[in-house]
Amino acid sequence: MSRVNATIPEPDQPPLPPAVRNTMIGCLTFVVGFFGGGMISVLLGKGVDIARRCVPAEGLPMCGNWALFAFGGGLIGAILLPTVVLMKLRRGSAVTRNSAQ
Numbered sequence: 001m002s003r004v005n006a007t008i009p010e011p012d013q014p015p016l017p018p019a020v021r022n023t024m025i026g027c028l029t030f031v032v033g034f035f036g037g038g039m040i041s042v043l044l045g046k047g048v049d050i051a052r053r054c055v056p057a058e059g060l061p062m063c064g065n066w067a068l069f070a071f072g073g074g075l076i077g078a079i080l081l082p083t084v085v086l087m088k089l090r091r092g093s094a095v096t097r098n099s100a101q
Contacts, residue, residue, distance in 0.1 A: 018093070022086055029082040037077015038070035045069040 016024075045062045054063040062069070 022089065025089065026082045026086060029085050030078050033077035033079070033081030034074040035077075036081070038074035040077070041069045041073020042066055044073075 015021075042061055045064055045066060049056065049062045049064070052063075056063045060066060
């Protein structure tokens with residue numbers, strides 16, 4: 001028989017400070033936004049190539065400079081996604097704070 005008493009609940013973990021939570025979420029969404037934005041912009045460039053009836057060279061995804069599209073879209077995604085997520089988190093935190101008062 002174990003000596004652990006099942007009737008005593010374990011203490012809850014304290015919540016993360018908002019600065020730590022926001023930094024962790026911001027870093028994760030930065031990486032996801034960069035790669036997601038890059039893939040979406042290359043897809044849009046591929047759509048432009050199809051509309052222009054351009055056939056890319058073998059092994060390349062599109063006729064134009066696909067790396068430029070990927071990097072540009074990646075920068076937009078890396079800025080836009082963390083900004084939107086952190087704005088939503090801040091709005092949710094404000095609603096929670098106001099309802100607790």
